[in-house]
Amino acid sequence: MSQFDASSFASRLRQLRASRGLSLRALAGVSYYAKSYIHELETGRKQPTHQVAQRIDDALDAGGELVAMVDVRPEGVRRRSLVAAAGIAAALPRALLDGGPKLGSSVPRQLLDRTARLRRVDDYLGGIDTYSMYVSELDSTLRLVKECSYSEVTGRDLLAVVSEQAQMAGWAAFDAGRHGEADRLYRLSLDAAHDGASAALAANAMAFQAYGATGKKATELAIAACEIADKEATPRVRTLLHTRKAWALAVAGDVGETETHLNIGAAALTEQDDRPEPDWVYWVDETEVEIMTGRCWAILRRPVRAIPALELALSVYDDTHGRDKSLYLLWLADAYIDANEIEQACEAVSRAMKLSVGVGSVRPGSRLQAVLDRLAIEPLLPCVADVMAEATEFIHHRQTCVATPDR
Numbered sequence: 001m002s003q004f005d006a007s008s009f010a011s012r013l014r015q016l017r018a019s020r021g022l023s024l025r026a027l028a029g030v031s032y033y034a035k036s037y038i039h040e041l042e043t044g045r046k047q048p049t050h051q052v053a054q055r056i057d058d059a060l061d062a063g064g065e066l067v068a069m070v071d072v073r074p075e076g077v078r079r080r081s082l083v084a085a086a087g088i089a090a091a092l093p094r095a096l097l098d099g100g101p102k103l104g105s106s107v108p109r110q111l112l113d114r115t116a117r118l119r120r121v122d123d124y125l126g127g128i129d130t131y132s133m134y135v136s137e138l139d140s141t142l143r144l145v146k147e148c149s150y151s152e153v154t155g156r157d158l159l160a161v162v163s164e165q166a167q168m169a170g171w172a173a174f175d176a177g178r179h180g181e182a183d184r185l186y187r188l189s190l191d192a193a194h195d196g197a198s199a200a201l202a203a204n205a206m207a208f209q210a211y212g213a214t215g216k217k218a219t220e221l222a223i224a225a226c227e228i229a230d231k232e233a234t235p236r237v238r239t240l241l242h243t244r245k246a247w248a249l250a251v252a253g254d255v256g257e258t259e260t261h262l263n264i265g266a267a268a269l270t271e272q273d274d275r276p277e278p279d280w281v282y283w284v285d286e287t288e289v290e291i292m293t294g295r296c297w298a299i300l301r302r303p304v305r306a307i308p309a310l311e312l313a314l315s316v317y318d319d320t321h322g323r324d325k326s327l328y329l330l331w332l333a334d335a336y337i338d339a340n341e342i343e344q345a346c347e348a349v350s351r352a353m354k355l356s357v358g359v360g361s362v363r364p365g366s367r368l369q370a371v372l373d374r375l376a377i378e379p380l381l382p383c384v385a386d387v388m389a390e391a392t393e394f395i396h397h398r399q400t401c402v403a404t405p406d407r
Helices: 006-019 024-031 035-042 050-060 065-070 077-086 106-123 127-147 152-175 179-195 199-212 215-229 235-251 255-268 286-299 303-315 322-338 342-356 363-375 382-401
Strands: none
Touching: 006 035, 006 050, 006 065, 024 035, 024 050, 024 215, 035 050, 035 215, 050 065, 050 179, 106 127, 106 152, 127 152, 152 179, 152 199, 179 199, 199 215, 199 235, 215 235, 235 255, 235 286, 255 286, 286 303, 286 322, 303 322, 322 342, 322 363, 342 363, 342 382, 363 382
């Protein structure tokens, strides 16, 4: 059988795009892939799957030419490379293999149901506690992808599971301070989403990458995430993507665009749509929009707009969600400082520390230090002295309980 020629595919893709008069951004828009991913295909850095080639072929009206170039590859090459890229292994879930190594169409649904249950653990525990569990779950699914046989449809569904689980594990890694590992897992998720032809999952993987990135890269990733999925995303997915884009823009200091995308995200949540929402946006609701709104205005130093949104959201946020509520209280404290409400800021910091005791996450501690540094300019105020003393004890306790994470 002939072998796939990556350079020939890349060259022909460039020629076809040029002949159609399309820019990289334009082709990305009509194919629902990120501009950076199209560029990697055109330079031979990435190899397309059948599904990727089919979508781009359709977008370019290439009459099956690009698909034919991809389909000369021996079956299973991408499967092996995906698992190799993950660099991990674990025991197969035996219950899923009863009856032999041929997987039925119900297996991905079973895995998604289990993933949904595990995802909710993150509401109560931090990444230090959940990371190993989530990676183990991903390992098992990757072994299924590698060692079993299945139909093309089932294979695509399995890749969607891999993408979801890699995002879940990547988030846990990020929350635990394992930033390098988080990036690797998000890249694995993006590859699986592309191979499974899921624009929404690909967009969410990029939104996760944007959240962990800094500077121009964060903004570019957040913009690309909206571009590749916006046309076909369900309302809650659009809300998630646009509020994350708003956050990246707020960090970059773009007030106008931040407000625009907060409004788009809020409006999307009110849209009527008969399509079922994916489980990975189960937590996206009006409260989440208020939280993102408050955080955006807080980092933009607009306390008059930040404080009402955060106070409203926190009034209905349960204390059992210790990590998240403590983080949002610390953003509220930041906004109070900007409003020169130092006593209220100290109260919010104190509450945040109490809620985050024992939480397996490095993020509350990092956010706490940033707020304490701002409070330190008012050392003579009794409330500041009290909260500083409380913080000293809190930080000492965390240092004895949580090992320093790797970057």
